[in-house]
Amino acid sequence: MSNIDKLYLGTWQFADVSERDAVNLIAAAHDIGIHNFDTARVYAGGSAERLLGRYCAENDTIVTKIPAIIRDAKNIAEAYPTNHVVEQTEASIAALGRRPDTILLHNWQAGWENNSTAEIESLKDCVNAYGVGQIGVSLPNGYQGDIEAAQEMSLFDVVELPFNNLTPSIDPLRIKNLTLGKQILARSLFRHGEDKNDMSGKIRRALETNASIVLGATTTQQIQDWKELL
Numbered sequence: 001m002s003n004i005d006k007l008y009l010g011t012w013q014f015a016d017v018s019e020r021d022a023v024n025l026i027a028a029a030h031d032i033g034i035h036n037f038d039t040a041r042v043y044a045g046g047s048a049e050r051l052l053g054r055y056c057a058e059n060d061t062i063v064t065k066i067p068a069i070i071r072d073a074k075n076i077a078e079a080y081p082t083n084h085v086v087e088q089t090e091a092s093i094a095a096l097g098r099r100p101d102t103i104l105l106h107n108w109q110a111g112w113e114n115n116s117t118a119e120i121e122s123l124k125d126c127v128n129a130y131g132v133g134q135i136g137v138s139l140p141n142g143y144q145g146d147i148e149a150a151q152e153m154s155l156f157d158v159v160e161l162p163f164n165n166l167t168p169s170i171d172p173l174r175i176k177n178l179t180l181g182k183q184i185l186a187r188s189l190f191r192h193g194e195d196k197n198d199m200s201g202k203i204r205r206a207l208e209t210n211a212s213i214v215l216g217a218t219t220t221q222q223i224q225d226w227k228e229l230l
Contacts (some may be wrong), residue, residue, distance in 0.1 A: 003207055003230040008036040008063065008185060009223070010216035012192070014044035014051065017218055022048075026055045028220035032227045038160075038185065038214045040065035040106060041088055046095060053096035063158070063185070064092050065106040065138050072109070076116040080105060085123050089130050102134040102158050103127050110145025113152065120155045134158055134183075141166045141188060148178065160185040160214070163206050175209040187214035200229045 009029040014022045022044075029037075037060060039048045052062055066088040068079035093099055105123070124135045136158030139147065143162065147153060159178060161170050163186040178184050186209065189202045203226075206213045217223045 002033075004033040004227070005036075006207060006212040007034050007226065007230075008038040008061075008212060008214040009034055010187065010214040011037060011039040011048040011052065012043050013216045013218050014048040019047070019051065021218075022051050023055055024220050025217055025223065026051065028217075028223040030057070032223060034223075035059065036061045036063075036212070038063045038187070040067065041092055041095075042067050046091075049092055049095035053098065058098075061102075062096060062098075062100045063102040063104060063160075064096070064100045065104040065160075066092070068105070068107040071107045074111065076105075076112045076119045079107070079109075079112070080119070080123060082122065082126060085126055089127055089132065093130060099131045101132070102136060103132050104136045104138045104158060104160055106138050108137040108139055108143075108147075110143065113145055113147065113150035117151050117155070120152045124155055136160065136183075138187075139167075139170075141191075143167055144169060148174075153182075156182065158183045158185065160187055162186075162188040163202075163209075163211075163213075164188050164191050166191065172205060172209045175206075175211050179210040184209075184211040185214055186211040189213065189215065192216070203229055 069084045070078050073079035127135050134157035136156045138160040141162045159182050186206045
């Protein structure tokens with residue numbers, strides 16, 4: 001697998017650009033060989049999924065995230081009641097005009113670990129019933145849990161995690177070990193543009209972990225520069 005094949009275009013920035021510019025970003029990603037896209041129900045007020053559905057190729061990979069109904073809920077049942085997951089899955093499919101390849105539970109909390117197995121099994125069955133092949137979790141910046149040891153880990157196909165100085169507990173060795181058993185997506189390398197120092201080094205170090213990486217852009221030139229960096 002080439003480095004380009006391991007890149008996902010993140011789409012949270014679609015909230016900060018015009019619709020035409022967002023379409024151009026998708027086209028620029030295709031131009032350099034990116035066919036993986038990372039989005040969420042809430043990105044750009046829902047329009048990120050709609051634009052991906054309209055302008056992505058049929059064989060592109062799309063990962064989307066369902067937000068927790070209560071972000072700091074005490075347990076997964078409060079955060080992700082079944083009716084919420086059904087509603088959000090159906091909304092994603094409608095916006096994309098297709099089934100996403102992966103659905104991630106956004107805003108995963110360390111306090112949910114080791115007491116959510118039955119709930120995750122039920123949610124996984126629910127998502128799979130819509131033809132979505134993979135389910136996983138997206139860990140927040142500053143995550144302090146031990147996802148590797150969690151009982152729920154065996155049920156997750158994909159783990160998306162932050163790789164930046166806000167989350168020092170997730171270091172390259174930890175990510176590399178995680179990639180031995182799961183598909184790993186490393187995101188927030190530049191903290192949504194707040195940390196632009198040594199961007200090429202950050203990308204290189206992330207790729208050295210064997211994870212795929214999610215990068216966001218607001219200009220097509222940034223995407224073109226990625227090819228040079230890789």
